[in-house]
Amino acid sequence: MLDAAGGRTPSTHPALRHCVELLRLHLASPSLAAAKQLHARALRAGVPPSHPLLAKHLLFHLASLRAPPLRYAVAVLTRILPDPDPFSLNTVLRIAASSPRPRACARLLSLRDGERIHAEAAKNGFATLVFVKNSLVHLYGACGLFESAHRVFDEIPVRERNLVSWNSMLNGFAANGRPNEVLTVFRAMMDVDFAPDGFTMVSVLTACAEIGALALGRRVHMYLAKVGLVGNSHVGNALIDLYAKCGSVDDARKVFEEMGTGRTVVSWTSLIVGLAVNGFGKEALELFGVMEREKLVPTEITMVGVLYACSHCGLVDDGFMYFDRMKEEYGITPRIEHLGCMVDLLGRAGKVEKAYDYIVTMPLEPNTVVWRTLLGACAMHKTRRHSGDYVLLSNLYAAVGRWADVHVLRKTMVKDGVRKNPGHSLVELRNSVYEFVMGDRSHPESEQIYRMLAQIAERLRREGYIPRTSNVLADIEEEEKETALNYHSERLAIAFALLKSLPSTPIRIVKNLRVCGDCHTAIKLISKIYDREIIVRDCNRFHHFKGGSCSCKDYW
DNA sequence: TAACTTCGAT
Known part of the structure; x- marks a missing residue:
């Protein structure tokens, strides 16, 4: 293929070579600004906008950013449509799937209606490449479009299915509250003698935790020991979470102890949260103390666990102390979850008025959960006006025009009323x-x-x-x-x-x-x-x- | 250079 202007092949266009070289060099510390600058410079130097090599390297650079810009990536991809190379296609799918709002990204890629990218991939024959399909499965799974995920997965010939295919399926279900499907797919995977890895087992353990399947979880634990996956720290953390979510704090502790040096801050956090939700608030705080002495830096989730433990033990002053230390010592900006804990802390302790003042003066917009926390406190301390509180709160929402919250509240009432929308137990x-x-x-x-x-x-x-x-x-x-x-x-x-x-x-x-x-x-x-x-x-x-x-x- | 993990306030 010759470049009309210079007679050179596109891949040897000097401006392009230069651009690709620099994009590669910048990969160690990727930057959006640098990428955009290089892109613009290449175009100015006469590199065709639809040049596949340019797109390929640009997209790879974008994918390595901490928060990849999907719109920009799609714009780059669109330039090379309808003939994208599988690598570029895959990179864009990867960016979409890893974004915090995969659903919106799927829409942007016209994946839901019309399924443009998918169709494009199929048309070019690239979709037959297993890694493009894996990314599609992953993206569909992350969006909760399970039928589509299943369809693509089923399209992959059994012999071509690799661990990524299976794990993408499992992860999609596990991350979107479909534990039974996880177990079904896992069984199918075992049936064809596919050896699982740590990723597989995290999904399986997450599913067991969600349905509270302790006996099944124990069997999985034994299996993990047999195949030598207990040393994997992600697996260990998932086990701590599993046992805690099944109410078996002793087992959670044991896993934590056995992890030894493999423990990460997530392990500590999982056990702290696990202790707190099981009613062992004091132990949770003690564990946090040990963690600090070991010079580990808590995350915002660790602090949710700590504050949660305080509110459930009635330790109001300690709660405020930890809250201040969180900001000052660890530089964590309070999120709505933390503020929710503080409201709960005051409310549970009977300081309902103070909790209300806290809500109206706090730096973030209160959400439904926060209001509901206050409502819970009202119900706890003035039980006789219980249903009146719902009405009061409903009116409050309506007064400030928060109709979505009014709707949520009504739904809660129906839920609590148990006449419709029945609860289930496992x-x-x-x-x-x-x-x-x-x-x-x-x-x-x-x-x-x-x-x-x-x-x-x-x-x-x-x-x-x-x-x-x-x-x-x-x-x-x-x-x-x-x-x-x-x-x-x-x-x-x-x-x-x-x-x-x-x-x-x-x-x-x-x-x-x-x-x-x-x-x-x-x-x-x-x-x-x-x-x-x-x-x-x-x-x-x-x-x-x-x-x-x-x-x-x-x-x- | 082609994928995906675990912990979260009612």
């Missing part, structure tokens, strides 16, 4: 996880389960248990109320576990919504009556029920 028995939704009769042994439930209700009554029912349920008929409460998904799951599991083992429940006040009281009693340890993980905390009491002391 319970693990040996190697399987069973799911129950309120009033569910789809389980093959549901007759037996409901008989058990009736027995439990009877014994609860004899213990003097009277459901209070929350005000949100006020518009439900008396009889329906009783049904709603007795058939809450966690109760079905507990009845099932009482029937089926070994009496010596704790019952572990994972619930998507919060345990309601009545169920909390009921489960306390059940733990006493049936002399069973019951561990419930709900949307934001753990409840360890034993002998009629619960580890969470602070809100019921």
